[in-house]
Amino acid sequence: MSTFNLASIDxxxxxxxxxxxxxxxxxxxxxxxxxxxxxxxLTVIRVLWHWSGTA
Known part of the structure; x- marks a missing residue:
């Protein structure tokens, strides 16, 4: 079975x-x-900080 991985597209x-x-x-x-x-x-850090409930 083959799966499609968008990250593997070169x-x-x-x-x-x-x-x-x-x-x-x-x-x-x-x-x-x-x-x-x-x-x-910085965007990823901000989103994770927001999701952690400390925002």
């Missing part, structure tokens, strides 16, 4: 580059990394 570098490249025009590489990795991480 889109190559194309999709990520299409999304992130325009941000490099006005921001430094460090700012782009913070934008694409830092904000989602």
């Amino acid at each position: 889109t190559g570098p194309g999709i990520g580059l299409l999304i992130s490249t325009p941000f490099y025009e006005f921001r430094s590489p460090a700012q782009v990394v913070l934008l694409f990795h830092g904000l989602p991480t």
Whole structure:
């Protein structure tokens, strides 16, 4: 039996580059990394904090 795993789809570098490249025009590489990795991480932390009932 085969299961479909969306995370296993390989889109190559194309999709990520299409999304992130325009941000490099006005921001430094460090700012782009913070934008694409830092904000989602903070969002997850905020959601978990809210779900824990300490909000």
